[in-house]
Amino acid sequence: MLEQMKGAIFDLDGVIVDTAKYHFLAWRSLTEELGFEFTEEHNERLKGVSRMTSLDILLEIGNLEFTEAKKLEMAGKKNRLYVEYISQLDQSELMPGVKEYLKRLRKRGVGIALGSASKNALFILDKLNIARMFDAVIDGNKVSRAKPDPEVFQTACHELGLQPRECVVFEDAQAGVAAGKAAGMQVVGIGKPEVLREADLVITGLHEL
Structure with missing residues (x-):
């Protein structure tokens, strides 16, 4: 699978860099204002989904409802907090093996x-x-x-000028694995095999490759 691939498509959070902790801190700040507790277990449900979908899940947890305008305002506030956190990022926060593996792929x-x-x-x-x-x-x-809609991977495949069967997706979230499979691609799951059961191969990180 990995030897034959012509395109490698990577998710960002949890694969290239662990920014999940910063998402968690930003969302938790918002939920504290809204008056309910947001746990790390809740945060797992937000992996791999968009900002507005994440907010919908969050409000479901808190059993709250708001107008679309208010939700956009809250999502914007969360993003500003998140950007403040990630503005301090540097190469030291790359996941193990990322740069080395990308270099190897470019060489190939x-x-x-x-x-x-x-x-x-x-x-x-x-x-x-x-x-x-x-x-x-x-x-x-x-x-x-x-x-789990495959649009993001289909678009990436198109921009690389390749066919789905020529691409391998690298994902750490169930929704991402499902999206990769729906796009007609093979998927390397990064995380726990019991969570990423639909992946073709599961590893703990790119350092294994």
Whole structure:
């Protein structure tokens, strides 16, 4: 699978860098204002989904309802907090083995793309000093449908000029694995095999490769 691939499409959070902790802190700050507790267990439900979908899940947890205008305002506030946190990012926060594996893929002539729901993806890649290693960056600014919809991976595949069967997706979330499979691609899951059962291969991190 990995030897034959012509394109590698990576999720961002939990695969390239662990920004989940910053999402958690920003969401928790918002829920404290709203008057309910937001736990790390709750945060697991937000992995791999868009900002507005995350907010909907959050409000469901708190059993709250707001107008669309108010929800947009809250999502904007959360994002400003998140951007404050990630503005301090540097290369030291790359997940183990990421830079080495990307270099190896480039040497082999494999196309490299990012497929993330994050609207801050390019900002984060710049902070990590690896933006130049990607041939295509597909993020929440370029697609409208959140994972498990395959749109983000289909778009990345198209920008690489490849067919789905030629691409492998690297994902840490169930929704992302489902999106990769729906796009007709093979998927490497990064995390626990019992959680990422639909993946073709499960590893603990890119350092294994």
